Amino acid sequence: SAVISQKPSRDICQRGTSLTIQCQVDSQVTMMFWYRQQPGQSLTLIATANQGSEATYESGFVIDKFPISRPNLTFSTLTVSNMSPEDSSIYLCSVGGGTFYGYTFGSGTRLTVV
């Protein structure tokens, strides 16, 4: 299965600023997924990122707040823009084997906005 390196592992940020989270995969993958996990909650899918096209956002998430880049088949970034304390969460990236294989997750970025 793929191995994902996610950075940073944690950060404390001031409100109103932005943070960019990076995910590097050790193999080429068609689709990458970004999730948010709010404190004590399950994971919520933010968007699906394909190489060479705009990301597809889930209901409740918009590109202006969570811009995503996917410059090649092994790398993606998620930016959390104009942060507020409500953005304090764990953000995770994932790559899938589709229905036939398991999905792999990064170790997550624990974001605290103060």
Add this chain to the structure above:
Amino acid sequence: DAKTTQPNSMESNEEEPVHLPCNHSTISGTDYIHWYRQLPSQGPEYVIHGLTSNVNNRMASLAIAEDRKSSTLILHRATLRDAAVYYCILILGSSNTGKLIFGQGTTLQVKP
């Protein structure tokens, strides 16, 4: 995506088998059943998946009902390290396009 229903929490004793149930009564014929678990302070980890037949791997077994409306994840001998949140997820059967939609999962507590 079809919905799954799991108990909020379960308890087990160490070294005993654990059966984690999942109901998915609206499953379609092409939906795969996936199980993931999330250990404390870690990202989710793939456990097992199946379509119709029961499946075994080094981590667990997956028993799928004949009508596919329910499934059970079986941990044969629970260890303290198996304490985690377990998620049962259905994925539409198409290669590399399915997305994982997480429910609340079952929090498994393992007692020594």
